[in-house]
Amino acid sequence: MSRPLRLALALIALLGAGRPAMGQTPPAPARTRQAPATAAPAAAARRTVAVVITNATIVTQDASRRVLAPGAVAIDGANIVAVDTPAAIAARFAGRQTIDGRGQILMPGLVNTHGHAPMVLLRGLGSDLNLMDWLQKYIFPAEAKAVTPAFVRTGTQLAALEMIRSGTTTYTDMYYFEEEIAKATAEAGLRAVLGETILKFPSPDAKTPEEGLARTEKFLVAFKNHPLITPAVAPHALYTLEIPTLKACRALADKYGAPLIIHLAETRAEVDTAKETGNATPTQYLQNAGVWGPRTLAAHGVWVSAPDIAVLKAANVAVSYNPESNMKLASGTAPIVDMLAAGLRVGLGTDGAASNNDLDMFEAMRFGSFQQKLIRNDPRVLPAQTMLDMATRDGAAALGLAEVGAIEPGKRADVILVDTRGPRETPIFDPVAHLVYVAHGDDVTTSIVNGKILMRDRRVLTLNEPAVIAAAQRAADVVRAAVK
Numbered sequence: 001m002s003r004p005l006r007l008a009l010a011l012i013a014l015l016g017a018g019r020p021a022m023g024q025t026p027p028a029p030a031r032t033r034q035a036p037a038t039a040a041p042a043a044a045a046r047r048t049v050a051v052v053i054t055n056a057t058i059v060t061q062d063a064s065r066r067v068l069a070p071g072a073v074a075i076d077g078a079n080i081v082a083v084d085t086p087a088a089i090a091a092r093f094a095g096r097q098t099i100d101g102r103g104q105i106l107m108p109g110l111v112n113t114h115g116h117a118p119m120v121l122l123r124g125l126g127s128d129l130n131l132m133d134w135l136q137k138y139i140f141p142a143e144a145k146a147v148t149p150a151f152v153r154t155g156t157q158l159a160a161l162e163m164i165r166s167g168t169t170t171y172t173d174m175y176y177f178e179e180e181i182a183k184a185t186a187e188a189g190l191r192a193v194l195g196e197t198i199l200k201f202p203s204p205d206a207k208t209p210e211e212g213l214a215r216t217e218k219f220l221v222a223f224k225n226h227p228l229i230t231p232a233v234a235p236h237a238l239y240t241l242e243i244p245t246l247k248a249c250r251a252l253a254d255k256y257g258a259p260l261i262i263h264l265a266e267t268r269a270e271v272d273t274a275k276e277t278g279n280a281t282p283t284q285y286l287q288n289a290g291v292w293g294p295r296t297l298a299a300h301g302v303w304v305s306a307p308d309i310a311v312l313k314a315a316n317v318a319v320s321y322n323p324e325s326n327m328k329l330a331s332g333t334a335p336i337v338d339m340l341a342a343g344l345r346v347g348l349g350t351d352g353a354a355s356n357n358d359l360d361m362f363e364a365m366r367f368g369s370f371q372q373k374l375i376r377n378d379p380r381v382l383p384a385q386t387m388l389d390m391a392t393r394d395g396a397a398a399l400g401l402a403e404v405g406a407i408e409p410g411k412r413a414d415v416i417l418v419d420t421r422g423p424r425e426t427p428i429f430d431p432v433a434h435l436v437y438v439a440h441g442d443d444v445t446t447s448i449v450n451g452k453i454l455m456r457d458r459r460v461l462t463l464n465e466p467a468v469i470a471a472a473q474r475a476a477d478v479v480r481a482a483v484k
């Protein structure tokens with residue numbers, strides 16, 4: 001492997017790095033309001049819809065953060081058509097399928113705003129090591145030998161299984177052979193914002209940044225107007241690209257009205273690089289390079305100053321907070337509380353599974369909230385409602401996806417059910433705090449994206465789980481051989 005390729009891979013890795021329970025009906029919390037009762041039309045006038053989910057506690061995440069306990073939702077085509085009391089929904093709609101959500105919380109699917117999906121195949125490869133040792137002994141050799149279109153496809157399918165099983169309905173990705181990731185994602189039925197990683201070094205799928213840009217343009221054209229896939233431009237980071245390429249990435253995003261996603265100020269080393277090469281902070285460096293613009297999402301933002309936050313706010317750049325990766329790699333703590341106070345849009349992310357080591361967004365919510373409370377010595381910061389917003393409606397807004405992130409008529413039906421009937425989930429006093437501080441990804445029983453049921457009662461319907469796991473085991477053998 002060439003030195004530039006090794007370095008490129010090092011840098012990439014661094015970044016990628018209805019059974020009711022007895023007495024279990026939760027008491028209505030203070031914020032709960034019953035939906036207004038609507039006059040029930042005659043039964044004959046009922047509209048047939050694809051799915052009705054009834055008797056669940058609904059955490060809507062709408063503008064007024066309504067919680068309906070109990071509530072019901074009618075879904076037809078790709079959309080949520082009504083949200084109301086079970087009686088009102090039953091009076092107006094007949095579902096071709098009815099799901100009894102008793103003992104469960106119905107909420108918008110989780111939105112993961114940063115990651116590298118196929119890196120699930122490197123999960124747990126080398127732990128508790130100095131970063132450069134980990135990269136040089138494990139991640140580089142593995143990626144150099146293993147990353148092919150087939151590897152990426154298997155990795156995406158494995159990641160999709162994990163995401164569906166843990167309640168993520170929209171995710172963000174920057175990796176290689178992104179067209180394979182897009183195809184596998186659409187087949188699995190997930191929604192995603194995907195970008196081909198662009199580097200100044202040879203990458204697994206592009207020898208030059210020009211080739212990376214050309215691949216990106218082809219990808220933007222191929223997936224334009226796809227119902228699930230939003231193609232993006234994904235320059236890797238300031239230290240892996242020259243300024244002319246960063247400018248070309250911005251121009252390409254503007255030409256297609258595409259999102260631009262990039263790593264920003266993840267480590268202290270990046271601050272040093274920006275100072276040495278541009279006499280600026282990473283945020284200012286990318287400002288000077290013309291990167292900031294519409295529909296832009298910066299991942300991490302650990303090392304940003306108050307003036308940097310003002311620059312991001314002025315440019316309307318959104319930030320992806322990746323608490324678990326930042327803690328595991330000891331990168332630092334992003335000043336999320338200050339960003340929120342400044343009015344920045346902030347979403348939540350897991351980062352790649354090689355540096356997390358999973359894709360469970362419930363865990364990311366809990367760790368993210370705890371990390372901010374700890375660093376600020378204040379348990380009042382980043383409360384449960386703010387954290388849940390970040391993982392749903394705010395993450396969707398950060399990605400420019402206004403059609404998801406809340407349970408409201410007219411939004412796309414990206415909906416999950418979270419079981420609250422087990423010992424760990426008992427009792428419930430506040431459903432929102434429960435989702436952030438108690439729930440695990442494994443509690444998700446049902447997942448629906450764009451109106452399609454992807455998982456019902458913990459059974460994934462869009463992927464052959466045993467076949468994907470067997471393929472992932474074979475891919476892991478290739479990884480093992482690569483790092484021997």
Ligand SMILES: [Zn+2]
Nearest residue numbers: 015016017351
């Ligand atoms: Zn990353």
